[in-house]
Amino acid sequence: MDDISPGKDAGLSGPAQGPSSVNIKQAVIERIQMADRRGADALLDAWGAEHGYENMLAEILDPVLTEVGDEWRSSGMLTLAQTYVVAKVAEDMMSKMAGRSRQAPGGQPPKGPVVIGNIEEDFHALGRKMLGTFLRAQGWDVLDLGNDVPAAVFVDKAVEAGARVIGVSAMMMSTARNIKAVREEIDRRGLAGRLLLAVGGAIFRVTPGLAEEIGADGTAGNALDAVELFGRLWERSSGMEVRT
Ligand code: B12
Numbered sequence: 001m002d003d004i005s006p007g008k009d010a011g012l013s014g015p016a017q018g019p020s021s022v023n024i025k026q027a028v029i030e031r032i033q034m035a036d037r038r039g040a041d042a043l044l045d046a047w048g049a050e051h052g053y054e055n056m057l058a059e060i061l062d063p064v065l066t067e068v069g070d071e072w073r074s075s076g077m078l079t080l081a082q083t084y085v086v087a088k089v090a091e092d093m094m095s096k097m098a099g100r101s102r103q104a105p106g107g108q109p110p111k112g113p114v115v116i117g118n119i120e121e122d123f124h125a126l127g128r129k130m131l132g133t134f135l136r137a138q139g140w141d142v143l144d145l146g147n148d149v150p151a152a153v154f155v156d157k158a159v160e161a162g163a164r165v166i167g168v169s170a171m172m173m174s175t176a177r178n179i180k181a182v183r184e185e186i187d188r189r190g191l192a193g194r195l196l197l198a199v200g201g202a203i204f205r206v207t208p209g210l211a212e213e214i215g216a217d218g219t220a221g222n223a224l225d226a227v228e229l230f231g232r233l234w235e236r237s238s239g240m241e242v243r244t
Helices: 024-033 037-051 053-075 080-097 125-137 151-161 173-178 180-188 202-206 223-236
Strands: 111-118 140-144 165-169 196-200
Touching (some): 024 037, 037 080, 053 080, 151 180, 173 180, 173 202, 196 223
8 A cells, every 4th residue: 555655653643643644545444444434534634635635535535445345345354333434434525525526627617417326226325426526526517316226217317418428336246237228228219329328336347348248338447537438438429419
């Protein structure tokens, strides 16, 4: 794990020490292991205030979530309290960023709209919320449909809004396969090439070829790359009329 500014303590004495002087990721992970939500929040908040909240999400929180998640997958050692704290810390940071990111950088008009959500039967909200936060921070107008979204609803909402990209999140193999229904719905309505399908979530990172298997137009392994992907897919799409 990277040191943010090597040579000082591991950060467990708290943010008063100065967030740039600690191995911040390790310190946050330790707070999560102690189920110390406020402590983890304080560290992230202090680092974000100094280095920028977008940087905090990309460089600290996202890798921490991935590491904690991978640890759980490999060892199953995360307790319910720790899992709860991970989710709450991520939500705390994302709500801090909400409202900061309503406008495109540099006063540009908003890009999009795009539609995102977790596929039917999937309730792993964190990755999707992070995706929404990153997209908004880069000036995208994001319609977030939430968890457990049926395929037809994704397409209905995209057509209503005039979106050219749908981003579908799934964390499990079973739910990733449910995304095939979104592909079929897009094709059945003759929208292929106009409404493009992006997919993501940890299961896609660990299963090469899965995105192609379910018929996605693209995938990305983290929210930062996802923002670029949405830009590419938007350009590739020939667009849709907004339904009145
Ligand atoms: C936290 C968590 C939960 C929390 C979710 C809380 C919440 N509010 O989100 C709770 C406790 C509810 C939960 C429940 C369950 N979980 Co769970 N969970 C996890 C865990 C530990 C972390 C997931 C996470 O949030 N990661 C952090 C986020 C930020 O990462 P991410 O989602 O990958 O998102 C990033 C990228 O992938 C990308 N991205 C995300 N979406 C999209 C979309 C697009 C379009 C793009 C381009 C990119 C993109 O950007 C994000 C930010 O960088 C994982 C372990 C793991 N290693 O993944 C297990 C895991 C996913 N869960 C698992 C299981 C089995 C379950 C349960 C069935 C457990 C149970 N028996 O009840 C239930 C199922 C609930 C359901 N139906 O959805 C398994 C899945 C196994 C599999 N491969 O199928 C895992 C892998 C753990 C394990 N034991 O192996 N879980």
